[in-house]
Amino acid sequence: MATKTSKDIRNESRFMVLRTVYARHTVTRAQISAETGLSPATVTTLVGELVEEGVLREAGQISSQGGRPTATFQANPSRGALLAVDVAETYVRVDLFDISLARLDQERVDLDPGAQSIETVAEHIRGCTDALLGRRPELAGHVLGAGVSLPGQVDPVRGIDVFAPNWGWHEVPLMEALERAVPVPVRIDNPLMALATGELWFGAGRRFRQFVAVNLGTGVGAGIIIDGQLLRGRGNSAGEWGHTTLIWNGRACPCGRSGCVETYIGAEGIRTTLSEIAPEHELLTVTHHRDFIERLMRAEATCDAAAQEALLRTGDYLSAAIGNLVNLLDPEHVSVLGWITRYAGTELHDRVRERIAQECLPGPSSTLSIEFTDADGEGVSLGMAVLALEGFLERVGLPSPSSALSPAAASTGPGTARTGWAVPHADASLPRR
């Protein structure tokens, strides 16, 4: 069984330094020290390492009153570029970032509905990447890494997509095709972990160490941050809040269960709610999810009673589902993200605000903060750029633990590996002496 080491502490401190630099753009060592609580000596050492590796650079000098001038630091965009790939069920999008996480350019291609092979997906990624780098030949050879978000349950340690029901993917190996398409080190993950990583670096993670980052979109999930670190679980599948029960034996879910949260508050779930209220409603013919939600909100604003009722019920479902997270985890904070918040954030937030106290036990709800944030898809690619950056830093010996892969797997020796869930009824009991 592993325990924390002084190296772990150093990695966590490095993450705090980097996050401060990225969030504030230009900082002095003293500002980093003040913001992180790290000692000036530690900050000097960590900044020195990052400057030596070319990740940070001295940006200038500022003079304090009467004192010596003080160096300011920022991320060093000339160090190289990062690719962030967002593979969704309806598109493939590749963004090019510099190492300061400034977005330089973007390419996107729509996918036909229906099943995709990893080879087709990789071909699209290659096409987008070639187009991006064709426009910036100076970056050839300077791409430091790529982060690729894929739908479903992605296991970055094994390099496979465990389960992506909408494409019929089960245990699909990803790395060979992706590394052929993008000839730089590739880190894979799913959109939920990407969004939560972005929120940890740039959002609520700057103020809270225990929070939940809820993602509302076609799929829904909840990134769980405990003690400043993203919970990945044993196989990178933690956070599948969309596949927890809201109504046992309720609506059928593509995952095979019924009554999952996603079937009520995901985009398709909201459509089902509208169809229950008004089976003949004209918006039910709109198949594209964003178009549907956008037009639903327009209808709601123009006093379409069915649209209003659908939104209200969605808010009730969302309140209960957030209440479950709060009662189970007692977090400091909940961030609600995802593209649905762009369209329906205000209305859903109003309803959650009305309902949440009734859905939570008195203790947790008394000090909880909830924020709805319009991130609209940018969050996934930013998060994947951060993960690509984390992967690069790890390779050059400067790791940060903020979204470390598979701590459970790493800490469990082969002697404790389990090969099946079904363990016989144990007679063992707690020791009684």
Added chain:
Amino acid sequence: MATKTSKDIRNESRFMVLRTVYARHTVTRAQISAETGLSPATVTTLVGELVEEGVLREAGQISSQGGRPTATFQANPSRGALLAVDVAETYVRVDLFDISLARLDQERVDLDPGAQSIETVAEHIRGCTDALLGRRPELAGHVLGAGVSLPGQVDPVRGIDVFAPNWGWHEVPLMEALERAVPVPVRIDNPLMALATGELWFGAGRRFRQFVAVNLGTGVGAGIIIDGQLLRGRGNSAGEWGHTTLIWNGRACPCGRSGCVETYIGAEGIRTTLSEIAPEHELLTVTHHRDFIERLMRAEATCDAAAQEALLRTGDYLSAAIGNLVNLLDPEHVSVLGWITRYAGTELHDRVRERIAQECLPGPSSTLSIEFTDADGEGVSLGMAVLALEGFLERVGLPSPSSALSPAAASTGPGTARTGWAVPHADASLPRR
């Protein structure tokens, strides 16, 4: 924002040493090192500190082949005693433990049904304690601490019971009455945290760093262990799985919500299920929860169809509710504890084994282990003895972080404190540059 320090690491290492000693009774330094992965030098230092404080003692010497004799160590029962108090809705029970966590004696008094004041409860605790110490006058002055488990949402940092619906308690201050009743340092908690602490020290915690300890009883809950540490949440309320939704708008729950997991798989929930199947069933007149479950199991064994159906449905509810935990947290393991498992563990386990794969996403379920353990109430008092021991060790400067109180509160500066849950809709978005 706080980060881990080398002191934290030392505390975690100390916990691992102590747990090894307690679990194995008598150990050499080399065995501790082998079991924990700590260096021999670290083990020597930590064992030395614990011997100096009298918590451990040298037990003897064993000779290895041809080598020098090696010292063995064990907990030192002459160092003093610990009190573990289990206040339930129907009884108060006080157990006396020595510092090796051997149970020396026990006193118990039944409570009348209905509301109780903390003063009455404290009076019972005092009576039991006086009786226990009256039988062992040699321990007078040598009680090192007391752990008191109380029902509901208990906040050990503020020293209050936030919410105990069955007694109508809201924000009830506890410490003054308890410290008058037991004139030693008191650490309060709830039964769920106590059970999970016992499981962390003596059960699954020895094999897993990410697991869930489910408690099935009159109330139900789920202690969440992440990275070898019990998750307490912001106000010690994490783990209220019993108050997450199984059926939205379902059975009314004393907590004020409806359709909570507890209303389906708690003792009262099982009775409701039986009443839905057979409204005139004779067992419905049995009001005492344990009697009811015990007789239900006897009826089930004698082919009472309604009892069998009630058990089956309870197993289905339990499977779905465990599936929610697995999908959300992707743990390595689930331990199912609590007094209901003593009576119905085999039957419920059989049904969960049949159903769980359908209730979990493919990734998490493929490597999950589930064990049902018959702890039957002993777990709560053992866990409170451990918490009393942890409190004592903290006071003498030898803390362990295994069930640290309120890490969130400790790590959040006053600048980030929140005073209300309702934060206005934020326009802030992830940075786009």
